[in-house]
Amino acid sequence: MIDVIIVEDQTLYRDEIKRLINSADDLKCTGAFSNCQEALDFLNDGNIPDIILLDIKLPGLSGLEGISRFLEVDENLVILMLTIHDDSEKIYSALTRGAHGYILKNTEGKRIIESVIEASKGGLPFSPSVALKVQQFFIGSKEDEKYNLSSREMEILQLLSNGLKKKAIAGRLFISIETVATHIKNIYKKLHVHGAAAATAKAIREGLVK
Amino acid sequence: MIDVIIVEDQTLYRDEIKRLINSADDLKCTGAFSNCQEALDFLNDGNIPDIILLDIKLPGLSGLEGISRFLEVDENLVILMLTIHDDSEKIYSALTRGAHGYILKNTEGKRIIESVIEASKGGLPFSPSVALKVQQFFIGSKEDEKYNLSSREMEILQLLSNGLKKKAIAGRLFISIETVATHIKNIYKKLHVHGAAAATAKAIREGLVK
């Protein structure tokens, strides 16, 4: 049984997809949300599905940004885009952020179910018109993730990753604890994390600090 | 100018050493404590000296345990043991924990000052009777740091190192947040850290988690 959650702002279509998912033998819809934040809260409470069906045009966080956030919660999540946008930029952004497939809303129900199963098995399902555009990307890609931290932020991230608390960092750098708090807030925003442990993990694993 | 702090429980001898340190041109005593905990608090408030003069027989945390704790605060600290104990076990323990020298209390003042300076420059000063015993250690050493975490604790440490908070961990493992809190408390004790960030850093850097 594959647990599926849906993030789609249009109520009618969301309910339709929910019914479709639950109508399949191997699929179960364990959550349906109208925006990414609600879905993120759901995940952060420990509810981890097998796959996320994700729209792009959403109130608040866009689906593209959502991909990054969801994968930060659990890097093993499978995210399948389900949207009407078939322009190259969005497809490119979704895939480089880690989506496991990209199907359009005009896809027939049977094929949507197949795609969900395919994606959850490690496949990479695309709608035909999307597949064409995907091929072009296989001629030159690359990225540079740096998060754009300032030098002071890097310095504080280093100390934070040594396990120092705000007070100790402030003492070490001869600045106010308020300033440290501000820097840390900005660091969390840039790294898209919520907490010193998460920032530390990301910083060390990605070599941002020694 | 080399900043020195002293951890020594005997008031008279502590004051004597303090005077001795301050009498030297290049040395300044920026703190003198009767036990390790007070010194640790001092360090954790951001006051990092260049060198720590440390006794072994102390109320509360022993000087040997203190070495580990001090180096956890700052791995670059230089710790020079100043004690009456010259038995091989204590010497061995001090050095394997990371002390940068081991001198006895019967050492004359001039030699103590020289040892402090020597240690702060990267040397490894020993009293003669200690030096003899040190040589024996150069025939076979090694250690296994495992912290002796239970499997459940390892599991929780892994999640903690992914940046999950207690609530999320509890949800993921289907146990109470209170239980998670207890495990985390025990993990911190075993790793000798105080906080999720510090535990995460230690766990990742030492390969306890993936």
Add this chain to the structure above:
DNA sequence: CCTTAATTCCCCTCTTTGGGGGATGGTTTG
């Protein structure tokens, strides 16, 4: 010159954490 980015500091509030107890079963092991 104006705008932006960086650094610094302060206020507020709510949630989370850390550390201290203690308690109950279950398992292992000497």
Add this chain to the structure above:
DNA sequence: CAAACCATCCCCCAAAGAGGGGAATTAAGG
């Protein structure tokens, strides 16, 4: 069998954290 360890859950409470706001200064760049 007693002792030790483990995993589970509970209470309390002070401290710290996270996230929101605003604001001043300085440096850098278009």
